[in-house]
Amino acid sequence: MMKVVIIGSGNVAEATAIALKKCNLTPIQICARNRVNGSTLADKIGCSYTEDFTNIADADIYIISVSDDAIAQISSQLNIGNAIVLHTAGSVDMQSLSKHKNFGILYPLQTFTKGRYVEFKEIPILIEANSTKTLEVIKGVAEKLTDKVIEADINYRSKLHLAAVFACNFSNHMYAIAEKLLERDDIPFDILKPLIKETTNKVLDSKSPLDIQTGPAIRDDFKTKAKHCEMLTDKIIKRNIYVTLSQNIWEISKKTSQK
């Protein structure tokens, strides 16, 4: 049986540890500086916990799931011989682990929030390794987690991570601005939820988001846009966000229809 240690106790570490447990690759240890989060996660998984890198358990695979900045430093503290060390970050080069003999990437393309269970089976997992042999081991683990394993270098992975920032973080921020606009008038955010649900269902069912755009920007409805600008009191949200995005929707749609 393959022995896995998870290093870290944040959103991705938690989700990965739970997903591994679900497919009978239960981590044998959580190693994390944050005692509260680390021991809570270890309890959840039913494994040991250490905050001390010198106490780290013997394992076949060490999965570093910490903030991007901390990966190289944590890697430098690990002495693991022939074991494989991985990280789970979208935008960090595999070479940050190059001190080790066998290393690679296991990047789940998903947004994770503490305490929220996510089914891994549908998630694309991007993998990479410094040797064919190591890649096969990582592939074996990834294929237990999901049906969508993709071999990808840093270039492909970074591009996907960047696109994910737009598709996930920035779209969520649009919801946050909508909430802020309604808050001033005590209109509950929940009123928008059926709209948000259908917007997403449409894009999931469509070939391209360009095919399903609606609203004043795509119609170039000058009157409504002008009225909206009058209503927006926050200058950043008005000029730098509403106007810019409205223009960009119109320009991208024009370019596409000219194709």
Add this chain to the structure above:
Amino acid sequence: MMKVVIIGSGNVAEATAIALKKCNLTPIQICARNRVNGSTLADKIGCSYTEDFTNIADADIYIISVSDDAIAQISSQLNIGNAIVLHTAGSVDMQSLSKHKNFGILYPLQTFTKGRYVEFKEIPILIEANSTKTLEVIKGVAEKLTDKVIEADINYRSKLHLAAVFACNFSNHMYAIAEKLLERDDIPFDILKPLIKETTNKVLDSKSPLDIQTGPAIRDDFKTKAKHCEMLTDKIIKRNIYVTLSQNIWEISKKTSQK
């Protein structure tokens, strides 16, 4: 039995006509300038079609579902005596119908796309009227369509429409930009769909989108943001969208945590 005529044959007209049919308020006629769309919709509903306003059928309610700019003009062509005339627009004042004796609003807060069926039961419908009696009639119709009927004036309705532009059109545009970024490298957009699905499921389950934000902007991860900016070749998308939204995510999160 109440007799309804739908004026228009666009996305909202189609969805409204189908929804009315579903709750046994089948429109008796579609009146629309666009012959192809108008007669197709009438066939779908199983009612008559006319493009000629002088041929419009006698009815109790006329629902004008056309582009915002055309509402007042179409209203001016209607001679309907004591019947009620409504429009379905988010940002147009009820007074655009004030030539008539009985008028009001029936605004379904949703994004509609031709040929795509939308269940009305969950959709908030905002209503307004020029008299209590007319409001009661509109309420009766709206309550057949949905469980979420809200009486709202132009102020409330416009604010909701503005928030909807962010929650629907702008979030969809974030998907469009993500697609564009992947297109250059022939990465299929479908790879992002599990992420889009989970981003939305999270916001539907959460109290506020601010509670669930992830990614480099909310972490103020300078290195990743700088790397992303290097990767973005389109100046508008880099400077005016990526940088602005990243800053705004960080600023809104700071303000909220200071509360």
